[in-house]
Amino acid sequence: MKRVLEPELMEDEGQVQCYAQANFDAPHSQFITRLSHFINGAPFSGVALDLGCGPGDISCRFARHFTLSKVHAVDGSEAMITMARQQTPDDVNRRIRYILGMLPDVMLPQSSYELIFSNSLLHHLHDPQALWQVIKKYAKPGTHVVIMDLLRPDSSEAAHALVNTYAENEPEILQDDFYNSLLAAFTVPEIKQQLKQAGLDLEIEQISDRHVFISGIIPGAYFTKWT
Template sequence: MERLPEPELMEDQAQVKAYAKADFEAPHNQFIQRLKLFINKPQFSGTALDLGCGSGDISCRFAKAFPLSKVHGVDGSEAMIDYCKLSTPKELKPRMNFILGMLPETILPQSGYEIIFCNSLLHHLHDPQVLWQVIKKYSRPDTRIVVMDLLRPDSIENAQILVNNYALDEPEILKKDFYNSLLAAFTLTEIKKQLAQAGLNFFIEQISDRHVFITGVKP
């Protein structure tokens, strides 16, 4: 099935609210557990970068998992960044910096980060190289990179089956978003080609019927 891109930014207030209230407990928890295993530094006290942080759920989970860390989260949607600023628990606020900025143009506060992570941004990008080039730009030697995203099913019918299996009880707007995201996602083969084109020798693993998990270290 051909890729069908969706709008890059999630700017509609109703869409943002539905996304922020959705039940992402299982995939987001899995993301953090896998990230912790890969990073293997419970005392990490540097600053991590969350690309396409959305409503900030994963940024906050990271900050809780690494209590000495700081997080810079960037997103091009003002509605998402406003939501992050309003919803971040008070005790985490001193360690969080949510930045409104469009990738790849935006200039981030640090020239390099020790950890860069990203969930569900890749399938939004019309040009996937934006993600890999931003990662290269903001990596230092030894930066740990963790990316999770959706994989495109091989047919419309299989996309609908995934929506029914994982979003049946969610509001219509979220079901539609999930369906559009599955159609906009890349395949494993396409992601391997993107990484080869970017000169990034990362490890790629399919970890569920709809997710790919990618890890790497900047040489």
């Protein structure tokens, strides 16, 4: 099935409200567990970068899990950033800085980060290189990169089946969002090709019937190659 683009930013108030109230407990806690495992359970205490943070649920979970960490969380949607600022609980609020900005042009407060993560952004991007180029720009040797996203099923029937399995009881607007996201997502071979084009050596793993996990550590050698 060919990729069907969806609007890059989530700016519609109703859509943002619905997304912010949805229960993403299972995939988002799985994301933090996998990320933590990937960094060998180390007590990360630096500044992490969250790309396409949406209403901030993953940023907050990360900050709560890594109690000494800080997060710079970026999204191009003003409605999402406003929602994230409103929803972020007091216990993590001082450690998360929300930044309104579009990938790939966003200017970030730091020139590099030790940890860069992103959940469910890649499928939104009309040009996926926006994500990989920002990672290259803001990584340094040793930066840990952790990305999770949806995978595009083989057919629209398979996409409908996934919506019925995992979102049957959700509001219609969320079901539509999920369906559109599945159609906009990439396949494993497409992601492989994107990473090759970007010159990024990251591991790609299909971790469920609908999710892909991409991770790796940026080696020093890249930087001599890029300059």
